[in-house]
Amino acid sequence: MATLSPLLKQATPVLAERGEGVYLYDGDGRRYLDFTAGIGVTNTGHCHPRVVEAAQRQVATLVHGQYTTVMHRPLLRLVEALGDVLPPGLDSVFFLNSGSEAVEASVRLARHATGRQNIVAFHGSFHGRTMGAAALTTAGTKFRAGIGPLMPGAVVAPFPQAYRYGWDEDEAVRFALRELDYVLATTSPAADTAAFIVEPVLGEGGYIPAPPAFLEGLRERADRHGVLLIVDEVQTGYGRTGEFWGHEHSAMRPDVLITAKGLASGFPLSAIAAPTAIMEKAWPGSQGGTYGGNAVSCAAALATLEVIRDEDLVANAARLGARLNDGLRKVAADHPVIGDVRGLGLMQAGEFTTADGEPDTATAQRAHRAAADRGLLLLTCGAHGNVVRLIPPLVVNEEQIDEALALWADAVAEATT
DSSP: OOOOTTTTTOSSOOOOEEEEEEEEEEEEOOEESSSSHHHHHOTTTTOOOHHHHHHHHHTTSSSSSOOTTTTOOOHHHHHHHHTTSSTTTOOOOESSSSSHHHHHHHHHHHHHSOOOOOOEEEETTOOSSHHHHHHHHOGGGGTTTSOOOOOTOOOOOOOOHHHHHOOOHHHHHHHHHHHHHHHHHTTGGGEEEEEEEEOOOTTTTTTTOHHHHHHHHHHHHHHHOOEEEEEOTTTTTTTTTTSSSSSGGSSOSSSSSOOOOOTTSOOOOOOEEHHHHHHHSSSSTTSOOOTOOHHHHHHHHHHHHHHHHHHHHHHHHHHHHHHHHHHHHHHHOOTTTTTEEEEEEEEEEEEEEETTSSOHHHHHHHHHHHHHHEEEEEEEESTTSSSEEEEEEEETOHHHHHHHHHHHHHHHHHHHH
């Protein structure tokens, strides 16, 4: 008898039978507030009727039209629709299946387009588990340990983690940009550097927003040195942060954008977007794949864009994200073990630390489990697993935010007694 790999550990004890909106239901009919959203995937909620209808209709028409063999209309319509939401100038799109694949495709493109090898990532980043993406990932050793040698040409520079350093944001930004300049002067000369790759908010690394001044500093240096700037919007995109794209909280503009997760409301689909002048520098045959741009996933992605627009979900994420952040800060004020509350939009987290500022993983894990026991599903992150993150679907309402906050307050109280 076959079994699942023993390494696939569940973050919650739930065996989900069905999902609806912000809720998951188990086989006994118990309802859970899902503030994981499939790790930021189900932005339109579980089984949104318009997404379900679009996928069902497409399944009955064409399931698989391999897009370097034949073309299909859902793909063409999706490309056209993305033109309305992509940053100006990013007018060429390539589709894949997962975030890791899209990261690797962006690296390949950057190396082809510049003729350079090195990719500079930032400390605490998560870009995926495949070999190239793992080389750019420093959110924790579990993503890269024991599989080396990894892809050469990956260079790591500091990210402005103000709370970790014990500095204010401005000081952290000055440090990170100064150290990036030092990296370019010592270990990755500009003439060998193809791209910088950055998350607008560190995901697995602890839900740390990149200050606008840092992103804008990256843009200035990319322009100065002829380096491409890749923005990994796999988790931050599609309204999650209260802007359609996470980098839009700054004045920075990317050369290449990566999107996945919320793109198709749970169907596997990812993409990279770049100006045609950059995309056409990719070498012939370097872009392709059996399942990329799948017809059903594209139909779901089209419906996703329509739901986000028609239900004004980006504005909802901004408004309710502020409510969620305010409530989390009130809980933290009553429990000093939560040393920091941070996030953008509906991408919020609290970091558990001891009185002397060390990571308090045990209390974070207890609070996480206590929340699940009460019917609130959450996830942990950070290098030490001491950050608890809240990422509800963007269709969440005020009552559900307040219910989650009440459950979270009770869970933290239990974990700290």
